[in-house]
Amino acid sequence: MIVSLAEMAPGQTGIVVSLEGGHGMMRRIAAMGIRRGAAVTKTSSQPFRGPVSVQVGNTEVALGFGLARRVMVEVPG
Amino acid sequence: MKRILLMGNPNVGKSVVFSRLTGVDVIVSNYPGTTVELTKGRMKLGDEVAQLIDVPGTYTLGPTTPAEQVATEMMVEGDVIINVVDATNLERNLNLTLQLLNAGKPVIVALNMWDSAQHKGIQIDLVKLEKRLGVPVVPTIAPSGEGISQLVARLDEATTGSIPFDEEQRWSVLGGIVEEVQTVTRRHHTFLERLADLSLKPETGVPLAIVAGLVAFALIRVIGEGLISLVFNPLFDKLWLPVISGLSAILQPGTFWHELLIGHLVDGQIHWVESMGLLTTGLYVPLAMVLPYIFAFYLVLGLIEDIGYLPRLGVLVDTIMHRLGMHGLSVIPMLLGLGCNIPGVLATRILETRRQRFRAAILMSICVPCMAQLAVIVALLGPYGVRGLAPLFVTLAVLWVVLSLGFKYLLPGETPEMFTEIPPYRTPYLPAVAQKLWMRVRQFIREAVPFVLLGVGLVNILYVLNVIQVLGRWLEPVLTSVLGLPPEAVGALLIGFLRKDVAVGMLAPLGLGVKQLIVACVVLTVYFPCAATFAVLLREFGLRRMAKAALLMTVVALGVGGLLNLIL
Ligand SMILES: Nc1nc2c(ncn2[C@@H]2O[C@H](COP(=O)(O)OP(=O)(O)OP(=O)(O)O)[C@@H](O)[C@H]2O)c(=O)[nH]1
Ligand SMILES: [Mg+2]
Numbered sequence: 001m002i003v004s005l006a007e008m009a010p011g012q013t014g015i016v017v018s019l020e021g022g023h024g025m026m027r028r029i030a031a032m033g034i035r036r037g038a039a040v041t042k043t044s045s046q047p048f049r050g051p052v053s054v055q056v057g058n059t060e061v062a063l064g065f066g067l068a069r070r071v072m073v074e075v076p077g
Numbered sequence: 078m079k080r081i082l083l084m085g086n087p088n089v090g091k092s093v094v095f096s097r098l099t100g101v102d103v104i105v106s107n108y109p110g111t112t113v114e115l116t117k118g119r120m121k122l123g124d125e126v127a128q129l130i131d132v133p134g135t136y137t138l139g140p141t142t143p144a145e146q147v148a149t150e151m152m153v154e155g156d157v158i159i160n161v162v163d164a165t166n167l168e169r170n171l172n173l174t175l176q177l178l179n180a181g182k183p184v185i186v187a188l189n190m191w192d193s194a195q196h197k198g199i200q201i202d203l204v205k206l207e208k209r210l211g212v213p214v215v216p217t218i219a220p221s222g223e224g225i226s227q228l229v230a231r232l233d234e235a236t237t238g239s240i241p242f243d244e245e246q247r248w249s250v251l252g253g254i255v256e257e258v259q260t261v262t263r264r265h266h267t268f269l270e271r272l273a274d275l276s277l278k279p280e281t282g283v284p285l286a287i288v289a290g291l292v293a294f295a296l297i298r299v300i301g302e303g304l305i306s307l308v309f310n311p312l313f314d315k316l317w318l319p320v321i322s323g324l325s326a327i328l329q330p331g332t333f334w335h336e337l338l339i340g341h342l343v344d345g346q347i348h349w350v351e352s353m354g355l356l357t358t359g360l361y362v363p364l365a366m367v368l369p370y371i372f373a374f375y376l377v378l379g380l381i382e383d384i385g386y387l388p389r390l391g392v393l394v395d396t397i398m399h400r401l402g403m404h405g406l407s408v409i410p411m412l413l414g415l416g417c418n419i420p421g422v423l424a425t426r427i428l429e430t431r432r433q434r435f436r437a438a439i440l441m442s443i444c445v446p447c448m449a450q451l452a453v454i455v456a457l458l459g460p461y462g463v464r465g466l467a468p469l470f471v472t473l474a475v476l477w478v479v480l481s482l483g484f485k486y487l488l489p490g491e492t493p494e495m496f497t498e499i500p501p502y503r504t505p506y507l508p509a510v511a512q513k514l515w516m517r518v519r520q521f522i523r524e525a526v527p528f529v530l531l532g533v534g535l536v537n538i539l540y541v542l543n544v545i546q547v548l549g550r551w552l553e554p555v556l557t558s559v560l561g562l563p564p565e566a567v568g569a570l571l572i573g574f575l576r577k578d579v580a581v582g583m584l585a586p587l588g589l590g591v592k593q594l595i596v597a598c599v600v601l602t603v604y605f606p607c608a609a610t611f612a613v614l615l616r617e618f619g620l621r622r623m624a625k626a627a628l629l630m631t632v633v634a635l636g637v638g639g640l641l642n643l644i645l
Contacts, residue, residue: 010278024141025496031136032498033169035248044277050396051405051495053277058165058197060273060501062392064399064494 001075005042005052005068013041014073021070032061034071079127080154081120081232084177085161086170087134087144088500090189092116093219093509094161095131098229102516104420105509106382108409109134109498110144113426115151122232130155136169138176142429152180157235159228161187164194164201164216168255174210175240175251183235184212187228191216193501198262206258211238220506269502276389277499286393293381297373301452304369313349313365321347321356337537343586350456351586359533362453362582363526368518370452374416375517376510383505383513387412388497395495401478402485404428405495407437414441416448416517418610422617429493435618436484439626442606442614443633444477449525450577454598457581461591468595468645473602476637525576528609532572532579545571559635560596561642563587573601574608592645596638604634 002017016038019026033056034040045052049065063071083091087109096103099118104111116131135148152158160177162170177184186206194201207214213234217224242250275281321339328335330342339347340354349361381387387409395405406427414421421441425434446454458465539545548571549556549564556562565587573580584597605627606614615623 027139028136028141028496030248031169031172033166043274044279044282044392046279046392046396048396050279051392053392053499057168058199058501059169060499062277062388062395062495062497062499064395064496067494067496 001077002072003075005040005054005063005071005073006045006049006065007069008042008052008073008075010042010044012075013039014075015039016071017074018072019070020072021067025067026070029063029067029071033057033059034061040073079122079125079156081127081129081157081159082132082151082155083129083159083161084132084148084152084173085134086136086163086166086173087111087498089134089161089163089170090217090219091134091161092131094159094187094189094217094225094228095129097219097222097225099129102512103131104513104516106379106387106513107385107500107503108382108388109500110409110427113423115147120229122229135173137173138180143426152177152182155182157232158182158184159187159232159235160184161189161219164188164190165197165199167199167201167259168251171210171251171254172247175242175247178210178212178237178239181237181239183237185228185232185235186210186212186214187219187224188214188216189219191224192218192221193503196267198264200260200262202258202260206254209254209257210240212236220509269504273385273389273499273502276386277392279393282389282393286390289381289386293377296377297370300373300376301370304372305365309365309369313361317360318347324356336541337534340537350582353533353536353583355530355533358579358582359530362533362578363449363522363529366456366582367449367452367525367578368521370448370455371416371521372514372518374448375514378412378416379510379513379517380505383503383510385500385502388499391497392495392499399492401481402492403437403440403481404433404492406497407433410437411441411445414445414447415451417521418442418445418447418606419613421445422610422613425617430490432488432490433492435622436481436488438614438617439629440477440480440484442610442626443480443603443630444473446473446602447577447607449521450581450602453578453581457585458591458594458598461594465591465595468641469598472595472599472637472641476603476633480633524609528576529579532576535575536568536572536579536583539568539571555635559639559642560600562589562593562597566597569597569601570604574605577601577607592642595645596641599641600634600638603630603637605630 016036038056041055043053043055051062051064052068053060053062083095085091092103092105092112098120101118103116112131112133118129119126120129132148132151133144135145138149139145158177160174203214213231215224215228215231276285325339338354338356340352340357343351347357349357352358391405391408394408398405409427410421410424413424422438425437428434545568549567552567553564556564556566569580569583580601
């Protein structure tokens with residue numbers, strides 16, 4: 001099943017399948033390790049469309065809700 | 078002179094390496110974006126002296142963010158690049174390394190955080206990594222200095238090794254290198270990792286933040302008060318008072334030198350706060366009232382910074398902050414501003430856009446009193462307890478919210494979304510905490526104490542020249558009718574341009590009631606930042622914007638002061 005980082009549940013792990021956004025921003029996201037093929041685990045999400053945080057490799061990254069919605073992830077189930 | 082650049086991702090230890098190599102103390106904290114200015118120092122290389130530059134951290138080279146632009150421009154001017162790499166995040170760090178190599182400058186890699194890598198079960202084959210990159214790789218643990226001498230010894234081996242690849246293949250090339258040189262042994266989560274998780278999840282993170290805030294506040298209060306009553310007051314009363322009393326008898330009260338050095342006697346006694354002499358109030362305010370709080374505040378802040386809590390706090394408050402038109406990470410400059418507004422203004426560079434930086438800096442300089450000012454406010458209003466302090470803090474907090482909403486609607490513009498690396502929690506390395514604390518305390522003594530003395534001297538001169546009395550008469554209508562303050566308060570307002578701590582102290586002899594004290598303290602906080610802060614604001618944002626900001630400050634100060642005068 002493909003969902004965005006924003007929709008993923010905390011604790012869930014998935015594989016990034018696509019980044020849907022402007023080139024500059026997506027390049028920055030990719031530079032942090034969030035790019036196609038990378039395994040990401042969601043570690044938290046703040047209520048009211050607040051930022052979410054994900055673990056990629058040894059890096060933990062916090063992204064705003066709007067950004068998180070543009071990172072699509074394949075999750076089991 | 079040879080120019081050596083320290084480059085790398087944010088928060089990988091560049092500044093620690095810089096300190097080690099140059100002996101120059103710089104601020105090191107566990108969050109990305111600590112270093113916001115190019116810092117230059119000198120290091121010995123054999124018989125030569127070379128210039129070392131600590132470049133703000135970046136993830137990539139290119140034009141996307143201001144930090145990247147600075148780094149890209151800087152790179153052209155360097156002769157050698159020391160690329161500091163976080164061994165626990167090899168792939169992300171080597172991405173920048175690859176770009177540096179392709180830029181054609183000689184590079185040497187400092188593979189830092191070697192200790193953390195081992196704790197995390199990460200093994201890196203150094204020989205293979207050197208071979209793949211074609212440049213020297215030296216493992217380092219910057220805080221303890223391990224590997225630094227090898228780094229210096231091998232500096233002249235730095236070469237322009239390059240790895241040809243297409244942009245398309247960038248990540249697969251990187252993945253290949255990492256796979257070849259790194260082996261990871263799985264291990265259990267540590268206590269710090271679990272705590273890190275809990276402090277981001279809102280259910281646990283919000284209560285933790287509140288507890289952390291209360292504990293920090295209590296610690297600062299206890300340490301500050303403890304130092305004052307157990308150390309500094311006894312020092313002044315038992316050791317300094319006899320000296321000063323002797324001097325007073327020699328100089329004779331009423332003479333010029335007595336007035337300047339010792340000040341006037343209050344009921345025949347020397348009064349540390351009210352006498353207004355250079356050797357009495359001029360030393361007592363900065364050393365016995367403010368310094369203990371500066372020490373306490375920076376001790377607690379330093380621990381919080383080095384543990385790595387600040388970016389997490391930024392994420393927790395981001396939702397609310399965005400509603401107010403601000404970025405969550407603006408809490409970092411706000412908190413730093415509580416120590417001294419100047420580093421607070423500089424720390425706004427952690428924010429991406431100029432508009433964001435300007436808003437945060439102005440809000441901070443209006444609503445966030447610095448620790449020097451707070452210490453004296455607490456001394457004055459503290460005796461009234463909650464009745465004295467609560468209205469002050471509530472007013473400043475409400476003003477902060479109202480002004481940020483005002484900015485949001487009057488100066489619309491996009492607030493960039495949160496996008497930041499969250500560093501792991503680290504156990505603070507105590508020698509480093511002590512060094513940072515000492516650096517900040519030393520800076521206070523060096524830079525603030527002379528200004529306090531200048532302020533106290535100026536008060537005397539202005540009184541002698543009748544300036545304060547005349548100004549007081551001129552401004553009396555505004556002061557009494559709008560703010561409910563006596564005309565003598567004009568002296569404090571005048572000195573407040575220079576030093577807030579002295580200014581608040583000048584309220585002490587005026588015999589003000591609690592309401593007047595609150596109004597005066599709020600007005601002193603809001604109407605203008607101190608001259609030193611304003612100079613930095615001018616440099617950062619230019620005359621035009623700051624002229625508008627200054628107007629806003631005056632209007633807000635009169636408005637809020639007048640309102641408080643009516644409702645309290
Ligand atoms: N365990 C460990 N911690 C380190 C090491 N080097 C640096 N640190 C810590 O990592 C954090 C970041 O260090 P800084 O020197 O401020 O990093 P920086 O690269 O200058 O960061 P920015 O200025 O934000 O780009 C601090 O908390 C350091 O104490 C190391 O080798 N081992
Ligand atoms: Mg730094």
